[in-house]
Amino acid sequence: MSRGRHREYSEPEGEQKKFSFGESMKKAGRIFKFLRPWRTQFIIGNILLLISSLATMTFPFLMGKLIDTATSKGIGTLFTDTNTTALILMGILIAQAVISYFRVSTFATVTEKAMGNVRTALYDKLVTLSIPFFEDRRVGELTSRSTNDVDQLEDMLSDTLPDFVRQVVTMILGIVFIFIISPKLTLLMLATVPVLVIVAMIYGKFIRKLSKERQDALAASNVVVEETIHNIHTVKSFTNEAYESKRYRSNLDKVIQTGIRGAVNRGAFSTFLISGLFGSFVLVLWYGATLMKAGELTAGTLTSFMFYTGFIGGAVAMFGMLFGRLQKTIGASERIFEILDERGEILMPEQEAPIQKINGNIEFQDVRFHYPTRTDVEVLKGISLKANKGDKIALAGHSGAGKSTIAQLILRFYEPGSGNLLVDGIPAQQYDLRALRHNMAIVPQEVILFGGTIRENIAYGKPTATDEEIIAAATRANAWQFIAAFPEGLNTVVGERGIKLSGGQRQRIAIARAILKDPAILILDEATSSLDSESEKLVQAALEELMKDRTTFIIAHRLSTIRNADVIYVLDKGRIAEAGRYEALVLTEGGIFQNLLQLSNSGQLTVDR
Numbered sequence: 001m002s003r004g005r006h007r008e009y010s011e012p013e014g015e016q017k018k019f020s021f022g023e024s025m026k027k028a029g030r031i032f033k034f035l036r037p038w039r040t041q042f043i044i045g046n047i048l049l050l051i052s053s054l055a056t057m058t059f060p061f062l063m064g065k066l067i068d069t070a071t072s073k074g075i076g077t078l079f080t081d082t083n084t085t086a087l088i089l090m091g092i093l094i095a096q097a098v099i100s101y102f103r104v105s106t107f108a109t110v111t112e113k114a115m116g117n118v119r120t121a122l123y124d125k126l127v128t129l130s131i132p133f134f135e136d137r138r139v140g141e142l143t144s145r146s147t148n149d150v151d152q153l154e155d156m157l158s159d160t161l162p163d164f165v166r167q168v169v170t171m172i173l174g175i176v177f178i179f180i181i182s183p184k185l186t187l188l189m190l191a192t193v194p195v196l197v198i199v200a201m202i203y204g205k206f207i208r209k210l211s212k213e214r215q216d217a218l219a220a221s222n223v224v225v226e227e228t229i230h231n232i233h234t235v236k237s238f239t240n241e242a243y244e245s246k247r248y249r250s251n252l253d254k255v256i257q258t259g260i261r262g263a264v265n266r267g268a269f270s271t272f273l274i275s276g277l278f279g280s281f282v283l284v285l286w287y288g289a290t291l292m293k294a295g296e297l298t299a300g301t302l303t304s305f306m307f308y309t310g311f312i313g314g315a316v317a318m319f320g321m322l323f324g325r326l327q328k329t330i331g332a333s334e335r336i337f338e339i340l341d342e343r344g345e346i347l348m349p350e351q352e353a354p355i356q357k358i359n360g361n362i363e364f365q366d367v368r369f370h371y372p373t374r375t376d377v378e379v380l381k382g383i384s385l386k387a388n389k390g391d392k393i394a395l396a397g398h399s400g401a402g403k404s405t406i407a408q409l410i411l412r413f414y415e416p417g418s419g420n421l422l423v424d425g426i427p428a429q430q431y432d433l434r435a436l437r438h439n440m441a442i443v444p445q446e447v448i449l450f451g452g453t454i455r456e457n458i459a460y461g462k463p464t465a466t467d468e469e470i471i472a473a474a475t476r477a478n479a480w481q482f483i484a485a486f487p488e489g490l491n492t493v494v495g496e497r498g499i500k501l502s503g504g505q506r507q508r509i510a511i512a513r514a515i516l517k518d519p520a521i522l523i524l525d526e527a528t529s530s531l532d533s534e535s536e537k538l539v540q541a542a543l544e545e546l547m548k549d550r551t552t553f554i555i556a557h558r559l560s561t562i563r564n565a566d567v568i569y570v571l572d573k574g575r576i577a578e579a580g581r582y583e584a585l586v587l588t589e590g591g592i593f594q595n596l597l598q599l600s601n602s603g604q605l606t607v608d609r
């Protein structure tokens with residue numbers, strides 16, 4: 001249904017935090033750490049910015065002077081000759097343009113590099129975080145942090161910050177200049193223009209809010225249209241056309257009401273802008289003209305004054321916007337640092353270190369466990385089981401009994417709540433996590449390949465593998481035959497932009513990957529949906545090859561791979577209810593295993609008695 005559809009992650013409005021300048025600056029300051037490697041360029045960029053801002057502030061002054069040259073008598077001296085003044089103005093203009101070029105490119109380069117490092121740091125942290133971290137968060141939220149939030153930081157460093165410096169310079173120098181030109185006119189200007197600019201901004205924000213309300217109302221009414229068309233059969237079979245029409249109309253009424261409110265306010269805003277804001281300019285100009293008449297100002301100085309007034313008005317407006325942008329950036333950096341400050345479960349190795357080999361003896365001793373997101377539900381209630389090196393252990397049980405949970409604990413995606421998990425007789429926590437997982441491989445239920453070539457997908461199990469090793473693994477996994485049949489062989493691209501492999505083919509690629517990894521412990525999450533019999537046979541043979549000499553845990557969904565298991569543990573609501581070999585369990589009258597077999601309607605599972 002359209003309501004449940006994926007939405008872009010955005011900060012919930014109610015969660016916007018109170019803005020505290022000092023605290024926020026401290027947080028934003030951490031971002032500068034990422035600039036450290038390029039601090040010289042960053043400082044040069046700031047110096048260039050300061051020079052170009054100063055140069056801009058000379059324009060109104062020189063333009064005023066240029067106008068005054070028309071009535072000036074002294075020829076040839078600085079600012080009294082029209083041509084000389086125009087040339088100076090042009091010279092500064094060109095210098096400012098060149099400086100701006102270097103300033104913008106310096107800032108952009110530094111920011112790109114720094115943000116590249118932020119993105120890498122964020123990604124490196126994300127992939128090393130534990131599974132419970134990902135369970136607490138939505139994918140959209142996490143991807144938004146590494147894209148939108150970093151984009152916002154980038155904007156701050158390349159635009160917001162330089163704009164801020166420029167506006168500060170404009171404001172301070174502008175007020176100093178106009179004070180020198182005319183203190184009286186300055187006081188009148190300061191009492192009117194900035195005040196009205198601030199009012200205009202607040203009003204503008206209110207109007208934007210109204211237009212967003214209308215957008216939201218329109219989106220809600222479109223949901224009705226989508227739902228109705230989607231479920232047109234239901235609507236018609238219930239003859240609810242009139243009901244839906246009424247529902248749509250009532251939604252649309254909200255759109256119209258908010259639309260009209262917005263329109264009325266936009267009209268009032270225009271009136272205010274023309275009469276209030278521009279009126280204040282006229283007021284200043286009128287008073288300026290009066291002073292000019294009295295001989296206190298020249299035409300040129302009044303022109304300079306009016307330009308500076310425009311600059312200052314613009315700066316006040318910009319401050320409001322910059323403040324909003326700064327607040328957003330603080331939010332973005334907070335979210336980024338929240339991830340960066342998380343403790344990863346493993347450290348990214350500087351270089352590949354030799355990995356300790358394990359034998360593959362696994363023992364659960366009275367393990368109890370609940371998922372961090374559901375502390376009230378105990379999923380494993382005292383599991384004790386043992387697998388010796390090379391054993392094939394099957395985990396059977398109804399859906400939700402806890403089979404996959406046991407596998408997740410072996411992989412140490414989670415830690416047991418109580419009890420012990422021993423690997424080769426040593427508590428699993430005492431192992432280096434990377435080393436432990438290096439000795440394990442999983443063939444998941446539903447194999448999703450990475451976008452890339454078949455070679456890359458198989459070599460995922462051992463990135464240093466040679467082509468010979470990859471082909472050998474693919475052959476053992478019964479995959480080489482179909483790979484070799486592709487014109488591009490191992491270079492065949494799979495995934496979204498490549499060819500689509502069948503379920504059985506994908507499984508055999510995953511098996512080849514696991515063979516290449518050569519783990520001591522293997523976890524097979526048996527596919528729930530059945531493959532066609534030919535494919536099933538190939539996959540089964542590949543699995544047999546893979547399981548040789550490894551401790552294997554089979555999460556049995558269809559019970560098709562577990563006839564030869566050394567021990568089948570039958571789980572029931574987080575407890576081991578039955579354990580033994582297939583032949584024995586089948587004979588346990590009224591047992592859960594028997595019940596499972598009866599329920600299984602795959603046809604292959606005829607009970608051998």
Ligand SMILES: Nc1ncnc2c1ncn2[C@@H]1O[C@H](COP(=O)(O)OP(=O)(O)OP(=O)(O)O)[C@@H](O)[C@H]1O
Pocket residue numbers: 135371373374379397398399400401402403404405406557
């Ligand atoms: N990530 C999780 N967070 C919270 N609860 C979970 C999580 N994963 C599983 N559970 C719950 O733990 C219980 C055991 O789930 P588990 O996946 O281990 O069962 P299973 O026997 O493998 O089932 P199936 O055969 O359907 O895969 C279930 O009640 C399930 O709802």
